[in-house]
Amino acid sequence: MPNALCPMPNTQSPILHKFSLNIAKELLSIYNSPLYVYQGDILRQTIHRITKSIPYPQTKFHFASVTNGNISLLQIFNSCGWGIHANTPGDVYLALKAGFSPDKVVYSGSNLSAEEMAGLLNWGITTFNLDSVAQLQVFCEVYQSRNQKNICGAGILPVNVSRNQENVDKIRQQDSAISKEIKLGFRLNLPEITGDSRIGVRPNEFAEAVEIAKKANLKISGLHFYRGTGTNATKAFTQVINQVVETAKLLPDWQYLDFGGGFGYPYHHDGVAFDWESFGNEITDVLLQLDQKINLIIEPGRAAIAGCAILLAEVVSVKWQQDKQIVGVNTTVANLSVPSVHGGYREIISWKSGKSYVTDVCGNTTYSRDYLGKNCQLPKLEIGDIIAILDVGAYGYAMSSHFLHRPRPAEVLLENHSHKLIRQREDYDILLHNQIFSE
Numbered sequence: 001m002p003n004a005l006c007p008m009p010n011t012q013s014p015i016l017h018k019f020s021l022n023i024a025k026e027l028l029s030i031y032n033s034p035l036y037v038y039q040g041d042i043l044r045q046t047i048h049r050i051t052k053s054i055p056y057p058q059t060k061f062h063f064a065s066v067t068n069g070n071i072s073l074l075q076i077f078n079s080c081g082w083g084i085h086a087n088t089p090g091d092v093y094l095a096l097k098a099g100f101s102p103d104k105v106v107y108s109g110s111n112l113s114a115e116e117m118a119g120l121l122n123w124g125i126t127t128f129n130l131d132s133v134a135q136l137q138v139f140c141e142v143y144q145s146r147n148q149k150n151i152c153g154a155g156i157l158p159v160n161v162s163r164n165q166e167n168v169d170k171i172r173q174q175d176s177a178i179s180k181e182i183k184l185g186f187r188l189n190l191p192e193i194t195g196d197s198r199i200g201v202r203p204n205e206f207a208e209a210v211e212i213a214k215k216a217n218l219k220i221s222g223l224h225f226y227r228g229t230g231t232n233a234t235k236a237f238t239q240v241i242n243q244v245v246e247t248a249k250l251l252p253d254w255q256y257l258d259f260g261g262g263f264g265y266p267y268h269h270d271g272v273a274f275d276w277e278s279f280g281n282e283i284t285d286v287l288l289q290l291d292q293k294i295n296l297i298i299e300p301g302r303a304a305i306a307g308c309a310i311l312l313a314e315v316v317s318v319k320w321q322q323d324k325q326i327v328g329v330n331t332t333v334a335n336l337s338v339p340s341v342h343g344g345y346r347e348i349i350s351w352k353s354g355k356s357y358v359t360d361v362c363g364n365t366t367y368s369r370d371y372l373g374k375n376c377q378l379p380k381l382e383i384g385d386i387i388a389i390l391d392v393g394a395y396g397y398a399m400s401s402h403f404l405h406r407p408r409p410a411e412v413l414l415e416n417h418s419h420k421l422i423r424q425r426e427d428y429d430i431l432l433h434n435q436i437f438s439e
């Protein structure tokens with residue numbers, strides 16, 4: 001059951017919209033520290049804003065859950081009418097568990113085994129953006145062998161489904177319905193616009209691929225473009241729309257365009273932000289000029305979810321090196337791996353006022369890269385003070401790990417003036433999970 005929040009005092013920081021020190025203290029007193037806190041209203045506003053920004057009528061939005069796989073947050077996307085974009089079978093598994101129907105999942109992954117492809121078909125997935133002609137070949141073989149033998153694929157079983165006769169019959173029925181609806185697309189590899197990427201298929205491979213698909217009674221009807229993650233320059237997307245569309249026209253059965261993925265988020269709040277409205281208008285103009293109605297898929301990850309979350313932590317130690325403040329906090333880059341290990345910047349704030357000092361915010365391990373923030377501007381802090389690391393909704397918890405052997409924080413969702421736990425804090429037992437003690 002959600003718990004009611006105490007009234008929210010005003011705060012100066014726009015990103016901490018309605019989020020006060022009192023609320024931080026209240027949450028930490030209940031759920032302990034460190035703590036991921038997601039603001040449901042901010043998430044819904046962002047989803048709404050992105051959805052509204054593309055007027056093209058045949059547009060579907062699919063949240064790229066590589067950025068965040070929390071079931072409760074996925075359910076918010078579902079309730080807002082978005083589907084899921086899956087990078088891996090694990091993304092698909094979480095989407096189905098969160099209640100998405102298989103037709104709301106677009107799979108665009110890489111290097112799947114035949115068993116995994118069969119597993120995705122068993123789960124009812126119908127849209128596949130494939131990474132190579134070799135993957136297409138495997139897909140066609142799996143698909144044909146399922147059709148010929150009319151058996152369910154080995155390896156992965158559907159969620160909650162065991163191999164009894166009733167289920168096998170059900171899957172067979174589903175299979176014959178699915179085979180009519182399979183949508184196959186290619187991930188595009190065109191170095192001048194996709195960069196030096198290992199992913200995707202070159203246009204000069206299309207003709208061969210179309211023939212391979214034809215032999216399996218399938219069509220290549222989609223093209224998937226991925227600009228590369230975290231791009232705030234709107235032009236990097238808008239200036240290639242025509243080229244992507246012209247490339248897609250090389251596919252004789254072209255029906256859909258999946259344009260990524262990759263839209264940036266302004267972690268520097270005074271920096272450049274991706275302009276959804278101008279992107280939306282430009283892609284709409286281009287697609288409306290086509291002779292045929294093309295379905296558009298947009299799969300934002302970080303742009304949708306980064307800004308709704310903060311990581312709360314407590315100061316456990318303070319020291320000074322000349323004029324620099326070295327603040328130790330009770331979290332680590334393994335709880336939030338992005339800033340110092342994988343690059344990038346996250347603003348760190350405290351609710352204290354007063355003169356600010358150049359401050360390094362350091363994690364609670366001796367790992368030499370355990371900096372949550374370097375050269376931040378923060379006031380003098382003391383043991384017990386609370387800090388918040390902002391914009392951690394994307395690639396935050398999702399990239400956390402047990403490196404350094406610190407259990408992961410809990411996750412809490414704030415919505416409608418109440419809060420609820422959406423993932424338990426781990427304890428040290430997690431470090432023994434799957435380990436085998438010798439006799």
Ligand SMILES: Cc1ncc(COP(=O)(O)O)c(C=O)c1O
Binds near residue numbers: 263
């Ligand atoms: C194909 C694809 N789409 C979307 C995403 C999400 O990217 P972003 O968070 O940059 O929107 C990824 C990330 O890896 C991806 O590989």
